[in-house]
């Protein structure tokens with residue numbers, strides 16, 4: 001029987017995200033990226049689809065299907081649904097990988113109970129070794145920041161449900177901040193605005209499209225009109241509504257303020273010598289939220305620090321978690337007093 005130290009054991013990094021779950025396999029890259037969704041049949045509560053299939057099913061027969069999101073704001077909201085999703089993901093990965101050593105990114109804001117729940121779910125799903133790493137640290141490693149150097153590195157990961165910030169130096173986390181707010185709060189603000197101002201309700205896909213294609217974190221140079229369809233609250237009929245780009249910008253500005261405040265707080269807590277490195281080398285952004293138009297510009301304007309978006313911002317956490325497995329002993333000894341890695345062997 002192959003030992004867990006066997007070369008057949010593959011290092012796997014997982015980003016179990018509020019919106020999307022990604023799996024990275026060492027030597028192969030990101031092999032799976034699917035929505036974090038589980039669909040059950042309303043009539044008998046049986047699981048009928050997971051991940052992308054659940055999304056497709058919802059679009060086809062919304063009346064029969066109930067959609068479950070295992071995570072809310074970055075942490076497990078439904079343990080059994082989380083196990084179902086992890087089982088599906090690991091069994092898909094297991095088709096090509098015999099033995100798995102898994103590292104999973106968790107937000108710094110997650111409690112010990114939540115962390116233990118994820119570890120249990122990983123072991124139940126077939127992982128032979130399982131570890132957790134803070135999302136910010138994983139994102140920094142996955143973006144290729146020189147985290148082992150005697151330098152201050154700052155990463156801001158803006159996900160769907162959480163924003164995680166970490167300042168790393170010499171392989172350890174010096175400052176760590178986490179907020180249960182991310183891209184989904186922008187969607188919620190837009191939905192609320194459409195309901196309150198235009199008495200119209202829209203589906204998630206329309207709001208997401210509005211944000212991704214027409215949204216901006218900075219005041220748009222040209223104030224264009226965009227047209228969307230939704231259901232009128234007055235008569236229940238489909239209605240078209242026109243929104244200005246400046247309006248979308250204003251609505252999204254409120255939730256973005258919280259993210260800006262968290263970044264300022266992390267900068268205030270950073271020791272001066274490391275802050276000087278960050279001023280020189282800049283802040284790196286990861287996570288889907290970093291792709292919002294003008295996000296780097298807004299953060300740079302508001303903090304006075306140069307900002308860049310990582311080359312592959314959406315996969316940085318999964319990749320970094322997988323890469324961290326190779327350095328797990330070093331990281332373990334260097335990250336003193338920080339609850340970065342949890343380990344249990346069977």
Ligand SMILES: Nc1ncnc2c1ncn2[C@@H]1O[C@H](COP(=O)(O)OP(=O)(O)OP(=O)(O)O)[C@@H](O)[C@H]1O
Pocket residue numbers: 015016017018019020021071073074158159160161162163182183184208211212286287288289290291292293314
């Ligand atoms: N081009 C884009 N512009 C604006 N937002 C985007 C863009 N692309 C993706 N997003 C947003 O990024 C978020 C998803 O990012 P990501 O996949 O990093 O989060 P997650 O890992 O699922 O969540 P979390 O880390 O909070 O658990 C969603 O809110 C999505 O709408």
